[in-house]
Amino acid sequence: MGWFDLGEVRWIAVAVATLAAFVVTFLWYHPRGLGTVWARHAAVDLDAVRTAVVPRVMAVVVFAVTAAVMCVLQAELLVVSVGGGLLFGASVGLLLRLLWSALHGAQEARPAPLTLIDAVHDVVVLALIGAVVGAFL
Amino acid sequence: MEWLSFEGVDWLAVAIAFGVSFAFGWWYYSPAGVWKVWKRAAKVTDADMEGASMGVAFGGTIVANALGVILLSVLMVRLDAATWPDGLVLGAMLGLVYRAGAHAIHNGFAMRSPVVTALDGLHDVVALGLAGALLGLF
Numbered sequence: 001m002g003w004f005d006l007g008e009v010r011w012i013a014v015a016v017a018t019l020a021a022f023v024v025t026f027l028w029y030h031p032r033g034l035g036t037v038w039a040r041h042a043a044v045d046l047d048a049v050r051t052a053v054v055p056r057v058m059a060v061v062v063f064a065v066t067a068a069v070m071c072v073l074q075a076e077l078l079v080v081s082v083g084g085g086l087l088f089g090a091s092v093g094l095l096l097r098l099l100w101s102a103l104h105g106a107q108e109a110r111p112a113p114l115t116l117i118d119a120v121h122d123v124v125v126l127a128l129i130g131a132v133v134g135a136f137l
Numbered sequence: 138m139e140w141l142s143f144e145g146v147d148w149l150a151v152a153i154a155f156g157v158s159f160a161f162g163w164w165y166y167s168p169a170g171v172w173k174v175w176k177r178a179a180k181v182t183d184a185d186m187e188g189a190s191m192g193v194a195f196g197g198t199i200v201a202n203a204l205g206v207i208l209l210s211v212l213m214v215r216l217d218a219a220t221w222p223d224g225l226v227l228g229a230m231l232g233l234v235y236r237a238g239a240h241a242i243h244n245g246f247a248m249r250s251p252v253v254t255a256l257d258g259l260h261d262v263v264a265l266g267l268a269g270a271l272l273g274l275f
Binding site (some may be wrong): 001002003005024025029042044048049052054055058059062065066069072075077078079084087088091092095096097099100101102103104106107108109118122126 | 138139140141166179181185186193194197198200203204205207212215216217218222223226227230231234235236238239241242243245246247248257261
């Protein structure tokens with residue numbers, strides 16, 4: 001397990017990346033962003049989402065853990081630039097999230113716009129986290 | 138993008154890992170696995186399933202699984218994660234962070250049952266962990 005070294009984690013990068021990912025997510029799903037369209041297709045009351053605390057806490061935890069893992073992986077892979085991190089994050093997002101979101105969406109017959117909004121969000125957020133981590137490594 | 142190199146990738150191992158991972162998913166979401174529980178928790182009806190594009194779902198499963206295993210293999214080579222425990226941990230970690238994490242966020246905001254998140258997340262962690270362990274064996 002020589003590749004897994006928590007000493008590679010830059011905690012300031014984790015904090016900045018988590019904040020950046022949360023802000024992008026907030027804007028992405030804001031009613032003035034894609035929130036209204038998303039809520040309609042997800043059959044969710046946007047007011048209920050606005051007051052939900054647990055999903056927000058969960059998002060922060062997931063973003064932070066993702067950023068920490070990205071630190072470890074990018075440091076080992078020598079992805080230590082903003083551009084490199086952007087491409088790394090986008091690649092991982094494309095291969096491990098977008099495709100699988102499309103897959104789960106198709107299997108559950110979920111509306112395509114809903115799948116697209118969620119999946120593209122994931123790619124954008126992972127690219128952003130990768131870029132921030134790359135900047136700090 | 139220097140990390141994205143296929144040098145050192147064992148394609149036979151990738152094929153086997155893909156096959157086993159795919160077979161696991163097939164069983165997991167079958168009536169012998171968690172299908173009934175998942176369907177009830179996801180509130181998916183038979184009418185919904187009739188509207189689902191099974192061609193896209195089946196083809197997508199193959200493509201998504203294969204590309205995921207190839208990426209895992211590339212990362213294992215570049216990280217020198219060369220044993221089955223290394224592969225198991227790396228695969229499970231990627232499944233947990235990149236896939237189960239996404240389920241937790243999206244299902245949480247969409248007010249879906251936590252059971253769906255748990256079942257889908259567990260599948261993704263086990264499928265990638267299994268693939269990583271097999272890649273490590275080679």
